[in-house]
Amino acid sequence: MKEVLQLIVNGEPQSCAVEPERTLLEALRYDLGLTGSKQGCDKGDCGACTVLVEGEPTLACITLALSVDGQRITTVEGLARGPELHPVQDTFDQYGAAQCGFCTPGMLVSAWACLEKNPAATIDDLKLALSGNLCRCTGYTKIFEACLKAGERLRTERAKAGTR
Amino acid sequence: MSPTVSQKPAPPKPETGFSVIGKRNRKVEGRRKVTGAAVYTDDLAFPRMLHARILRSPHAHARLKSIDLTKALAHPGVIAGCTGKDMPVPYGIIPWTRDEYALGLDKVAYVGDAVACVAATDERTAAEALALIEVVYEVLPTVLTIEDALAHDDEPHQVNSFAKKGNVSKHVGLTFGDVDGALAGSDVTIEETFEYAGSTHVPIEPHCAIGVPELNGVITVYSSTQVPHYLHRELARVLDMPADRIRVIQPTVGGGFGGKSEPFDLEFCVAWLARATGRPVKLLYTREEVFYAHRGRHPMRLTYKAGVSKDGVLTGVKSKIHIDGGAYSSFGLVTTYYSGQLLTAPYRFPTYEFDSTRVFTNKPCCGPKRGHGSVQPRFAFECLLDMLAEKVGMDPIEIRRRNFIGDNTRTVNELRVTSNGFLECLETVERASGWKERFRKLPFGKGLGVAGSMYISGTNYPIYPNDMPQSAVQIRVDRSGRVTVFCGASDIGQGSDSLLAYVVAEELGVELEAIRVVAADTDLTPVDMGAYSSRVTFMVGNAAIDAVKKLKKPIQQAVAEHWDVPAHSVWLAGGKVGTWEDPAKLMSPAEAFVLAESKFGTLGSVGSYNTPKDVHGTYRGGTIGASPAYSFTAHIAEVDVDVETGMVAVEKIWLAHDCGRAINPTLVEGQMDGSAYMGFAEAIMEEQAFKPTGLHDGPSLLDYKIPTSMDCPAFESHIVESVDAEGPYGAKEAGEGPLHPSVPAIANAIHDAIGVRMTQLPFTPAKVLKALREKRVQGRAWKGVV
Numbered sequence: 043m044k045e046v047l048q049l050i051v052n053g054e055p056q057s058c059a060v061e062p063e064r065t066l067l068e069a070l071r072y073d074l075g076l077t078g079s080k081q082g083c084d085k086g087d088c089g090a091c092t093v094l095v096e097g098e099p100t101l102a103c104i105t106l107a108l109s110v111d112g113q114r115i116t117t118v119e120g121l122a123r124g125p126e127l128h129p130v131q132d133t134f135d136q137y138g139a140a141q142c143g144f145c146t147p148g149m150l151v152s153a154w155a156c157l158e159k160n161p162a163a164t165i166d167d168l169k170l171a172l173s174g175n176l177c178r179c180t181g182y183t184k185i186f187e188a189c190l191k192a193g194e195r196l197r198t199e200r201a202k203a204g205t206r
Numbered sequence: 207m208s209p210t211v212s213q214k215p216a217p218p219k220p221e222t223g224f225s226v227i228g229k230r231n232r233k234v235e236g237r238r239k240v241t242g243a244a245v246y247t248d249d250l251a252f253p254r255m256l257h258a259r260i261l262r263s264p265h266a267h268a269r270l271k272s273i274d275l276t277k278a279l280a281h282p283g284v285i286a287g288c289t290g291k292d293m294p295v296p297y298g299i300i301p302w303t304r305d306e307y308a309l310g311l312d313k314v315a316y317v318g319d320a321v322a323c324v325a326a327t328d329e330r331t332a333a334e335a336l337a338l339i340e341v342v343y344e345v346l347p348t349v350l351t352i353e354d355a356l357a358h359d360d361e362p363h364q365v366n367s368f369a370k371k372g373n374v375s376k377h378v379g380l381t382f383g384d385v386d387g388a389l390a391g392s393d394v395t396i397e398e399t400f401e402y403a404g405s406t407h408v409p410i411e412p413h414c415a416i417g418v419p420e421l422n423g424v425i426t427v428y429s430s431t432q433v434p435h436y437l438h439r440e441l442a443r444v445l446d447m448p449a450d451r452i453r454v455i456q457p458t459v460g461g462g463f464g465g466k467s468e469p470f471d472l473e474f475c476v477a478w479l480a481r482a483t484g485r486p487v488k489l490l491y492t493r494e495e496v497f498y499a500h501r502g503r504h505p506m507r508l509t510y511k512a513g514v515s516k517d518g519v520l521t522g523v524k525s526k527i528h529i530d531g532g533a534y535s536s537f538g539l540v541t542t543y544y545s546g547q548l549l550t551a552p553y554r555f556p557t558y559e560f561d562s563t564r565v566f567t568n569k570p571c572c573g574p575k576r577g578h579g580s581v582q583p584r585f586a587f588e589c590l591l592d593m594l595a596e597k598v599g600m601d602p603i604e605i606r607r608r609n610f611i612g613d614n615t616r617t618v619n620e621l622r623v624t625s626n627g628f629l630e631c632l633e634t635v636e637r638a639s640g641w642k643e644r645f646r647k648l649p650f651g652k653g654l655g656v657a658g659s660m661y662i663s664g665t666n667y668p669i670y671p672n673d674m675p676q677s678a679v680q681i682r683v684d685r686s687g688r689v690t691v692f693c694g695a696s697d698i699g700q701g702s703d704s705l706l707a708y709v710v711a712e713e714l715g716v717e718l719e720a721i722r723v724v725a726a727d728t729d730l731t732p733v734d735m736g737a738y739s740s741r742v743t744f745m746v747g748n749a750a751i752d753a754v755k756k757l758k759k760p761i762q763q764a765v766a767e768h769w770d771v772p773a774h775s776v777w778l779a780g781g782k783v784g785t786w787e788d789p790a791k792l793m794s795p796a797e798a799f800v801l802a803e804s805k806f807g808t809l810g811s812v813g814s815y816n817t818p819k820d821v822h823g824t825y826r827g828g829t830i831g832a833s834p835a836y837s838f839t840a841h842i843a844e845v846d847v848d849v850e851t852g853m854v855a856v857e858k859i860w861l862a863h864d865c866g867r868a869i870n871p872t873l874v875e876g877q878m879d880g881s882a883y884m885g886f887a888e889a890i891m892e893e894q895a896f897k898p899t900g901l902h903d904g905p906s907l908l909d910y911k912i913p914t915s916m917d918c919p920a921f922e923s924h925i926v927e928s929v930d931a932e933g934p935y936g937a938k939e940a941g942e943g944p945l946h947p948s949v950p951a952i953a954n955a956i957h958d959a960i961g962v963r964m965t966q967l968p969f970t971p972a973k974v975l976k977a978l979r980e981k982r983v984q985g986r987a988w989k990g991v992v
Contacts (some may be wrong), residue, residue: 078242
């Protein structure tokens with residue numbers, strides 16, 4: 043029996059009817075048409091489905107949709123600042139951190155959460171923050187580089203905002 | 207068979223003044239990938255779309271006595287189903303070994319082999335229906351190891367009836383010169399046996415395909431494939447349809463690494479079910495199914511014997527190799543050749559012999575994983591070379607330098623080598639790692655190891671014999687200034703679409719933003735063979751240059767007439783059109799296209815690339831391994847071995863790769879980092895292992911561990927540019943070559959650290975501890991530790 047699911051996704055109210063066993067990932071991808079979040083394993087192993095639930099990185103493929111009813115969800119589609127990319131999206135593009143791009147949505151969500159909390163995150167902080175997101179293309183090298191550059195940009199932005 | 211030195215002149219000096227080539231440009235699809243807008247196959251949905259699932263064999267080897275779909279088809283929501291009898295035409299990527307059926311016809315040959323397929327209104331219903339399919343199996347004896355395969359030649363034990371005898375899938379034995387005589391006359395010879403474990407690709411995107419019925423009986427298949435063209439051909443065969451009624455579209459692909467480079471059961475099933483139901487049908491593999499689809503690294507047992515003179519010059523190399531192929535042929539014919547053919551550079555082998563046998567076993571089929579067929583022998587040989595260096599008291603880098611084959615030469619097996627930057631690769635990693643100051647001088651437990659390699663930039667011969675181009679590009683420009691580039695090439699994340707844009711932008715002199723790339727759609731794009739054998743940069747790049755050269759002529763002519771200057775004086779570069787005659791005369795490409803379109807009508811051109819066909823070996827099999835150019839790589843790995851636990855921590859890998867010319871250094875470095883990562887993973891942690899029943903040991907990403915961000919060493923990638931005379935702007939491959947030296951460099955570093963030779967992959971704590979125990983038993987001292 044389907045139940046109504048209500049979510050705030052990327053700042054916008056959304057609703058759909060889902061079966062109790064529908065995962066958050068399925069609801070986002072197949073019911074709400076937000077296909078940015080990816081299904082790589084459907085078991086919580088790969089991290090490609092990572093989204094923010096109330097600001098916390100969460101594996102959407104092992105989260106039942108109805109268990110987060112009423113909560114605020116952020117997906118990769120919600121990271122940009124309107125038409126402008128968030129610095130971590132821009133540096134991923136600039137420094138070659140997205141090869142096949144399949145882990146990228148989850149990776150960006152984890153990186154965004156880490157860097158927004160601490161733009162001065164070190165490579166060791168980042169290794170830990172991204173340890174739930176498997177990448178098969180890059181050896182993580184360019185991902186770390188992009189994250190560190192994004193951290194610099196965020197720090198510069200915040201310093202400017204602070205001096206205003 | 208003496209090597210012949212070609213009389214080709216040295217490659218030209220690097221040109222300067224490129225506006226796009228060599229620059230760290232973004233990828234054309236980069237923005238889509240960082241916003242979640244890139245569309246992968248599973249992101250597509252169509253009205254009335256059905257979802258299919260495949261029933262897979264629980265037995266490693268069995269005859270299919272009967273399959274009854276009645277109850278499954280009666281399950282509410284199930285619309286259609288099919289079995290092997292519905293698609294009885296065999297297929298296979300190599301035309302000589304078509305030994306697979308879309309679904310098992312009369313037998314199954316591994317746990318996970320496909321038996322039947324059903325389509326339902328949703329995925330869950332389809333999965334429920336699988337449990338209602340009634341299959342009667344007659345279980346057959348199971349063959350799981352190379353020994354088993356060779357021990358039996360009776361019919362019940364025959365895994366695959368394509369085997370000429372028993373379970374032998376392919377045997378290749380080739381001899382070049384008097385290797386036995388050369389070894390007998392050597393000052394030092396060493397013989398050692400190595401075992402390379404199988405591993406699998408693990409693209410993060412599982413395979414997915416959608417069949418869509420179109421007008422006039424056309425079926426479109428969307429698939430996460432890296433070979434749309436070969437898929438197109440095999441779909442036509444198996445569905446028994448003219449190829450012109452089938453369209454294959456490759457959406458964005460979430461990683462391949464060779465794991466999507468041949469057709470799979472799901473593509474045939476969705477096409478058949480779409481035709482049967484008149485509705486779109488999607489099939490998405492579970493992660494478990496990806497492990498069964500496999501086609502990954504072949505396990506190999508390799509015995510090498512090699513000799514050197516006392517000053518470290520190689521005299522001869524001889525190998526005997528057994529290859530565990532799994533249940534089907536896949537690319538196995540090529541794998542068997544590659545296991546011997548691709549070892550003969552960057553070092554000169556005066557004599558050489560290899561004897562390779564691939565066998566069928568009741569396991570998921572092995573195939574081409576990044577560095578197809580040559581990663582395993584490279585591991586064995588580079589370890590052996592290290593042992594030879596130790597025995598003659600020579601620095602491991604020095605022995606590699608001393609045996610360097612040179613550029614513009616032929617290998618002992620007659621492969622034509624053009625540009626060769628291997629020495630510069632060696633020097634680069636030697637310097638970057640502080641080798642001279644640190645090798646053999648680090649404390650016990652810490653060590654450095656070196657290894658080198660070469661790899662092909664595509665193959666001179668396509669998979670099915672034909673005289674048509676290996677790659678083709680079509681370009682269309684119009685008065686808007688927009689340039690559309692059509693090509694069948696497959697972007698699997700390596701940057702194939704971007705390469706097309708970079709090359710066309712450079713050659714046509716337009717801005718990168720003016721370019722649109724339309725790729726990998728068999729209805730729209732000219733044929734390209736696909737993303738395998740590291741062929742894309744070399745072949746697609748050259749085809750694109752050819753197309754632009756033809757397009758440029760009418761544009762130059764029209765502009766020349768407009769300005770009343772000679773046509774050869776008109777240049778197109780950096781988003782401007784001008785003339786050498788008068789620096790004041792300038793126009794935009796759009797203005798130039800208007801002039802040309804006015805004069806000549808609609809503008810477009812086609813270009814193509816085909817390989818040289820006169821540069822292979824003159825013996826049977828001599829065409830396999832022949833490539834228009836070879837890349838070269840050197841690695842130095844640093845390890846820290848915990849002798850209490852046996853854990854090997856790879857701290858850092860310095861790698862230098864001769865890619866000819868880096869069309870985009872950021873993308874080349876990305877390929878290098880990713881290759882070194884994948885080699886490191888095979889060395890330390892990955893193994894496609896099976897239980898004694900033939901059941902996969904753990905077909906999930908929890909059990910089959912791939913490195914996380916916490917596990918990886920630092921990768922320091924250095925690009926070496928030898929500028930190949932025939933490559934596009936001098937470019938060669940970068941996607942696979944840089945994987946090869948990772949594994950032997952780590953093995954050699956473990957030796958430097960603790961004095962033991964690791965000959966079996968992966969280098970797990972248990973194996974390291976065992977090797978250490980054996981060394982203590984033998985009582986040898988290493989770096990002052992007994």
